[in-house]
Amino acid sequence: xxxxxxxxxxxxxxxxxxxxxxxxxxxxxxxxxxxxxxxxxxxxxxxxxxxxxxxxxxxxxxxxxxxxxxxxxxxxxxxxxxxxxxxxxxxxxxxxxxxxxxxxxxxxxxxxxxxxxxxxxxxxxxxxxxxxxxxxxxxxxxxxxxxxxxxxxxxxxxxxxxxxxxxxxxxxxxxxxxxxxxxxxxxxxxxxxxxxxxxxxxxxxxxxxxxxxxxxxxxxxxxxxxxxxxxx
Amino acid sequence: xxxxxxxxxxxxxxxxxxxxxxxxxxxxxxxxxxxxxxxxxxxxxxxxxxxxxxxxxxxxxxxxxxxxxxxxxxxxxxxxxxxxxxxxxxxxxxxxxxxxxxxxxxxxxxxxxxxxxxxxxxxxxxxxxxxxxxxxxxxxxxxxxxxxxxxxxxxxxxxxxxxxxxxxxxxxxxxxxxxxxxxxxxxxxxxxxxxxxxxxxxxxxxxxxxxxxxxxxxxxxxxxxxxxxxxx
DNA sequence: CAGATAAATGAACATTGTTCAAGTAAAAAA
DNA sequence: TTTTTTACTTGAACAATGTTCATTTATCTG
Numbered sequence: 001x002x003x004x005x006x007x008x009x010x011x012x013x014x015x016x017x018x019x020x021x022x023x024x025x026x027x028x029x030x031x032x033x034x035x036x037x038x039x040x041x042x043x044x045x046x047x048x049x050x051x052x053x054x055x056x057x058x059x060x061x062x063x064x065x066x067x068x069x070x071x072x073x074x075x076x077x078x079x080x081x082x083x084x085x086x087x088x089x090x091x092x093x094x095x096x097x098x099x100x101x102x103x104x105x106x107x108x109x110x111x112x113x114x115x116x117x118x119x120x121x122x123x124x125x126x127x128x129x130x131x132x133x134x135x136x137x138x139x140x141x142x143x144x145x146x147x148x149x150x151x152x153x154x155x156x157x158x159x160x161x162x163x164x165x166x167x168x169x170x171x172x173x174x175x176x177x178x179x180x181x182x183x184x185x186x187x188x189x190x191x192x193x194x195x196x197x198x199x200x201x202x203x204x205x206x207x208x209x210x211x212x213x214x215x216x217x218x219x220x221x222x223x224x225x226x227x228x229x230x231x232x
Numbered sequence: 233x234x235x236x237x238x239x240x241x242x243x244x245x246x247x248x249x250x251x252x253x254x255x256x257x258x259x260x261x262x263x264x265x266x267x268x269x270x271x272x273x274x275x276x277x278x279x280x281x282x283x284x285x286x287x288x289x290x291x292x293x294x295x296x297x298x299x300x301x302x303x304x305x306x307x308x309x310x311x312x313x314x315x316x317x318x319x320x321x322x323x324x325x326x327x328x329x330x331x332x333x334x335x336x337x338x339x340x341x342x343x344x345x346x347x348x349x350x351x352x353x354x355x356x357x358x359x360x361x362x363x364x365x366x367x368x369x370x371x372x373x374x375x376x377x378x379x380x381x382x383x384x385x386x387x388x389x390x391x392x393x394x395x396x397x398x399x400x401x402x403x404x405x406x407x408x409x410x411x412x413x414x415x416x417x418x419x420x421x422x423x424x425x426x427x428x429x430x431x432x433x434x435x436x437x438x439x440x441x442x443x444x445x446x447x448x449x450x451x452x453x454x455x456x457x458x459x460x461x462x463x464x
Numbered sequence: 465c466a467g468a469t470a471a472a473t474g475a476a477c478a479t480t481g482t483t484c485a486a487g488t489a490a491a492a493a494a
Numbered sequence: 495t496t497t498t499t500t501a502c503t504t505g506a507a508c509a510a511t512g513t514t515c516a517t518t519t520a521t522c523t524g
Contacts, residue, residue: 062511072473074474075472075473077514078472139378149288149290185448185452189448192429196424196427216417217417221421221457223460227456293480294481295479295480304505305504305505306505315482
């Protein structure tokens with residue numbers, strides 16, 4: 001029910017039992033229900049998310065998802081139009097979850113009176129931690145975006161944009177670099193760099209190098225950019 | 233015939249005509265040839281490359297490729313085992329081509345007596361130019377790697393590794409950072425950052441921002457890292 | 465209760481990757 | 495030359511998958 005899903009590590013087990021029962025009950029004399037959309041959508045999203053976590057984006061198949069959610073294949077298409085849309089909804093929640101984490105990381109850093117450099121460091125750490133914790137679901141975002149041939153819908157782009165704006169906010173607090181365009185380029189450069197470091201590290205779905213090295217590389221970039229912005 | 237393929241912008245037209253004729257000739261009374269493998273492989277690779285360029289990695293379908301190459305579907309599997317292997321061969325050539333470009337960019341920069349910072353700038357520029365010029369084929373590399381669930385073969389990893397080592401070479405010439413591990417982390421951090429900037433820019437197969445901005449962002453990072461390494 | 469409505473169903477279709485028994489041209493053997 | 499063997503090509507057939515839609519069914523409305 002919360003806007004960010006991402007497993008919600010606590011209630012996971014409780015929900016799992018509940019979900020597993022729903023499809024098993026009865027002999028499927030269940031055609032023609034009404035007004036069940038909201039709950040059903042959630043069931044499908046949960047089942048699809050679990051599939052992605054277990055077997056990557058390739059693991060998201062219409063028929064198994066339908067079975068796990070206790071509905072028919074056709075209903076998935078009633079609810080989402082097609083599998084791409086279902087994936088987009090899941091990815092959107094992933095973006096939301098990451099957004100909340102980054103927002104609160106920045107907020108906490110500021111309340112703790114940290115420097116701009118430290119704020120950026122905390123943002124990067126939060127990102128690395130997120131990707132490490134939700135590797136499959138995050139790789140699904142990237143893989144999906146790569147495979148699309150036309151532009152995604154606006155609401156999807158907006159969620160991606162929102163992530164950049166957090167970094168812009170953090171960068172805005174630096175003494176130098178005040179003009180809007182420079183600030184945007186600095187924010188994009190820094191965010192894309194951290195993103196690049198993290199995704200090269202988890203390329204092919206595996207950690208290709210020790211996490212400590214990844215963190216070192218992030219520090220190199222953040223320190224370099226911070227030092228450059230501080231004009232020192 | 234050259235080890236790097238990538239369209240070879242010159243002979244393109246000549247080859248195109250030649251290729252188009254080969255399948256069209258005769259009434260396909262061509263079962264049971266012998267010792268034709270090498271040429272056939274090239275035909276298939278060319279046809280597949282063109283398909284990727286035109287319609288992305290999704291555009292690589294067995295049947296159309298077979299038809300364009302003038303052979304049957306089965307022969308593709310005789311030659312490559314499966315489509316993934318065909319893709320890997322194409323991507324391998326892409327890596328080779330980029331490697332050559334980067335190597336010669338570095339060499340030229342050194343011969344021109346450029347500073348370490350300028351050398352890195354030239355490497356980054358060469359990379360950006362390559363991706364801009366061969367967008368589809370490069371995105372195919374990234375998309376393919378993302379979709380794989382198990383580790384690629386060693387020869388494939390080696391080609392990827394080779395690209396990092398060029399940056400390591402460039403970074404090795406900086407006055408500071410001499411220890412091997414620090415140098416490797418610096419190289420990886422910088423290369424992954426540039427990679428991140430470029431790929432975020434071409435995300436979803438489109439240039440999401442003006443190329444000038446992308447270049448500005450690269451300069452921000454290279455200058456920041458260079459400044460940091462120069463200890464200034 | 466009867467009709468209208470909204471939604472769920474799952475068989476059927478289209479598209480793909482992949483396999484493999486059968487066929488065929490070239491080389492080798494006779 | 496004729497026959498046998500070899501090596502490769504072929505394309506029909508299969509399995510897995512995304513997607514559609516006529517039919518069925520539950521619920522709502524009067």
